[in-house]
Amino acid sequence: MTTAPTSTAPASAEPPRPVQVWPDAFAARYRAAGYWRNETFGAWLRERATAHPDRLAVVGGSQRWTYAELDRRASALAAGFLGAGLRQGDRVLVHLPNIPDFIAVVMGLFRAGLIPVYALPAHRITEIEHFARGSGARAYIAAATHAGFDYAALALELQGRLPRVAHVWIAARDATVQSPAGPFPCLDDLYATASADVPASVSQGRDVAFLQISGGSTGLSKLIPRTHDDYIYTLRESARICGLDEHAVFLGALPIAHNFPMSSPGFLGTLYAGGRVVLCPSPDPESAFELVERERVTVTSLVPPLLLQWLDRAPASGRDLGSLRVIQVGGAKLSAEIARRVRPVLGATLQQVFGMAEGLVNYTRLDDPDALIIHTQGRPISPDDEILILDDEGRPVEPGQAGHLLTRGPYTIRAYHDNPSANARSFTEDGYYRTGDVVRMTPEGYLEVQGRAGDHINRAGEKISAEEIEDHLLSHPQVFDAAVVSVPDEYLGERSCAFVIPKGERPRPADLKRWIRARGIADFKVPDQVVFVERFASTAALKISRKALRAQLRAQLLEQEQRDRAAQ
Numbered sequence: 001m002t003t004a005p006t007s008t009a010p011a012s013a014e015p016p017r018p019v020q021v022w023p024d025a026f027a028a029r030y031r032a033a034g035y036w037r038n039e040t041f042g043a044w045l046r047e048r049a050t051a052h053p054d055r056l057a058v059v060g061g062s063q064r065w066t067y068a069e070l071d072r073r074a075s076a077l078a079a080g081f082l083g084a085g086l087r088q089g090d091r092v093l094v095h096l097p098n099i100p101d102f103i104a105v106v107m108g109l110f111r112a113g114l115i116p117v118y119a120l121p122a123h124r125i126t127e128i129e130h131f132a133r134g135s136g137a138r139a140y141i142a143a144a145t146h147a148g149f150d151y152a153a154l155a156l157e158l159q160g161r162l163p164r165v166a167h168v169w170i171a172a173r174d175a176t177v178q179s180p181a182g183p184f185p186c187l188d189d190l191y192a193t194a195s196a197d198v199p200a201s202v203s204q205g206r207d208v209a210f211l212q213i214s215g216g217s218t219g220l221s222k223l224i225p226r227t228h229d230d231y232i233y234t235l236r237e238s239a240r241i242c243g244l245d246e247h248a249v250f251l252g253a254l255p256i257a258h259n260f261p262m263s264s265p266g267f268l269g270t271l272y273a274g275g276r277v278v279l280c281p282s283p284d285p286e287s288a289f290e291l292v293e294r295e296r297v298t299v300t301s302l303v304p305p306l307l308l309q310w311l312d313r314a315p316a317s318g319r320d321l322g323s324l325r326v327i328q329v330g331g332a333k334l335s336a337e338i339a340r341r342v343r344p345v346l347g348a349t350l351q352q353v354f355g356m357a358e359g360l361v362n363y364t365r366l367d368d369p370d371a372l373i374i375h376t377q378g379r380p381i382s383p384d385d386e387i388l389i390l391d392d393e394g395r396p397v398e399p400g401q402a403g404h405l406l407t408r409g410p411y412t413i414r415a416y417h418d419n420p421s422a423n424a425r426s427f428t429e430d431g432y433y434r435t436g437d438v439v440r441m442t443p444e445g446y447l448e449v450q451g452r453a454g455d456h457i458n459r460a461g462e463k464i465s466a467e468e469i470e471d472h473l474l475s476h477p478q479v480f481d482a483a484v485v486s487v488p489d490e491y492l493g494e495r496s497c498a499f500v501i502p503k504g505e506r507p508r509p510a511d512l513k514r515w516i517r518a519r520g521i522a523d524f525k526v527p528d529q530v531v532f533v534e535r536f537a538s539t540a541a542l543k544i545s546r547k548a549l550r551a552q553l554r555a556q557l558l559e560q561e562q563r564d565r566a567a568q
């Protein structure tokens, strides 16, 4: 007798484990080329700590950790996490600001074979719950409070909603982070008591090391599984391209959970190269300048609006910034006007960086001619980064023409975590990732970013999904319909504008913004501007796509702004 297979998965089935797999022929090629070396985070940290134990690795707040100290703390945390009942392969949400604990925690998780899921300090309960559900996280690690927000309270709320998140640890050591941690154990307890007798690494190069968060061009953020092999390749090459060695002093000024200050080359690339990481817990230029002077910082990564602030305030800061050699700028388009000011004002070489957490990263090279450094966003890391630039019909554009950027290569993912519909949209059958960016290639093989095809707002480097914000607006009882669009902004690059058709009495813009905030999402997603309209103009085709509607509204707004300027 045969029976049809039935789904027997019990309701409490374990969520799927993250994997990332390249087809065999590609994996073989990437190994043969020496890109993938079966290195792991846990192992290389131990190697560095053995080779130069007394060299400074991490500076932040009142902490100054050598490589030996960082290695010891990572081991202590690894032992502590496992001792508390976490098992290899479990996912752990890391929700920490720029403090040394961030680095000890991720290194400790790597060492234990646990999988960090990176959240930004700006994220709130709605996003954190989404990441926790999507990843099947069993633990959450946060600062007690930071920048006026109570993360311990968020932890309680999260556990109320998702009992699966059975473990919480609170970092409370740094002077900038002070609050009773509530009922939760502290990282300091683990540092102090856990046995450090754990292996340097229990992972293989092909294992997923962590889940990074996508910018979320459609709907909610997706989870990006990156392997030890592929990510460490980018660290090694990024450090080389950016000229990092043991003398490098990297300043983490952007939130280091971002892929850019994490890995391009970021704090991980700096540690890989044996350099020193200095963490700035607040993004304001004065704090950064003080650290640059005190720690003789040589390199940092900024988004364009932060660069503007640096250019503005550096001359009168009274700080000696002479140690700076490279200023990297990425996350959003940098205007040539501003790019030109970097060397005269900051005395450092500008490096443009165009990358994505899904993989592909492009750099201008330090010895490139000014024309390339100022006008392009660089070229890929790897000779095996494959680039396609396609027209709307999917045909290659003529050389030099703009088109949709697709890519595959030794460090670009082939799939998001546990998300078949996003994977069907975002990847071609032969494994290319559709980046959503519109680019053209120069005769030198450098990319110039023209814009993007997807409907997200790139607000000072934070990518915001229009759809996600529209859904929050639609939950308001006085909102009939809403469309969120990007508007060019001199300072932010782009800001967000919500067009809203009211239902009944028109709400006040401030009420709508408060409503959005109260939904428990990151502040940078709250619309910068709200415009009420009677209706959305219909076109000949009665049913207009959201995408076309947003484009139409954006065009209307720009026209209106132009008329206003002309009338002045």
Ligand SMILES: O=C(O)c1cccc(O)c1O
Pocket: 259, 260, 263, 264, 330, 331, 332, 353, 354, 355, 356, 357, 358, 361, 461
């Ligand atoms: O996501 C990005 O914007 C980004 C920018 C520069 C470098 C990176 O690695 C990135 O992920």
